[in-house]
Amino acid sequence: MDDHSDTLLFLTDEQLRRAIEAMFFAYRGFTADPDRILAARGYGRAHHRAIHFIHRTPGTTVNNLLGILGVTKQSLNRVLRTLVEDGLVDSRIGTRDRRERHLTLTQDGETLEAELSTAQRARMRAAFREAGPGAVAGFRTVLEHMMDPEQRRHFAAVRDGER
Amino acid sequence: MDDHSDTLLFLTDEQLRRAIEAMFFAYRGFTADPDRILAARGYGRAHHRAIHFIHRTPGTTVNNLLGILGVTKQSLNRVLRTLVEDGLVDSRIGTRDRRERHLTLTQDGETLEAELSTAQRARMRAAFREAGPGAVAGFRTVLEHMMDPEQRRHFAAVRDGER
DNA sequence: CTTGGAATGTCAACAAGGCTGACGTAGTTT
């Protein structure tokens, strides 16, 4: 706001604006490779998100996924239905609570997930390599602090759960 | 892939997957504040993008904007029309080439832009503050290398032009 | 045991914002 904040943080409004634009362009690059793979199959971003988190937490329920993705159940359901119909996702009625549907990737689903993930990781890895090892920690810290608290909880939960 | 790549890059596939998720959640946080402001006026992400880049490059042409945003003119036109109708954007016929339309924000447009930008910068600033000054450079380097080459050219052009 | 409410998931209809294709109208270039 004033000279002090600039001095203390080493950040002018102009620098922040550039960071904002970098975020915008980078996110497009971030999804570009998966989007090409998905488009070839008639899928979109929403399918990728579902596939990613089902892979991450096999057996997760629809409700659980809703919390992570932050969309309505109707919206998710449409995507999920096509994935189940196409044999990429398995939806099994819960044994303990028969209202729940437990979601897992089929073998075909895992294959697509690997394809998407490999492409995306390759780009990430290249970006990290060029930025140097020191940048990685800082990058993740900044991203983590940019999340909403609720999103951050999800993130931390996934992180800890996968240890 | 093997132990060597881990050792050389300090990056396991698992670390990369976490970075991918961090990117996903962070981008949502990144747009959350503007989205609230926009929604109150009946606008969406597309309006923000147009407003941002018109502010950034006052007098830019429609064609120019199309290249930056990477959408079709039909799609952009819909957004632009509402912004002009609502008195946030001024579309003036070019003097040198009268086929072109030069776009600038009106006073009202600048007001909204400031509101959106302030909210977004505040979150960025907070994230950077918590990550520490060393993280800022690394963060931007990683983002820059994550872009497609074409996107990166646009980014560099904006960066150099605004000096 | 039954009944009412809460949780879970599905179907229907609508809106925003992408897309392609076709076309019109200026203005510019050759």
Add this chain to the structure above:
DNA sequence: AAACTACGTCAGCCTTGTTGACATTCCAAG
């Protein structure tokens, strides 16, 4: 004069978000 370029628009489609209504299932209170 002809061709090309910049922009706008109409029509129609797709994805992915939304709300509302509804069926099923579970659980807890009476």
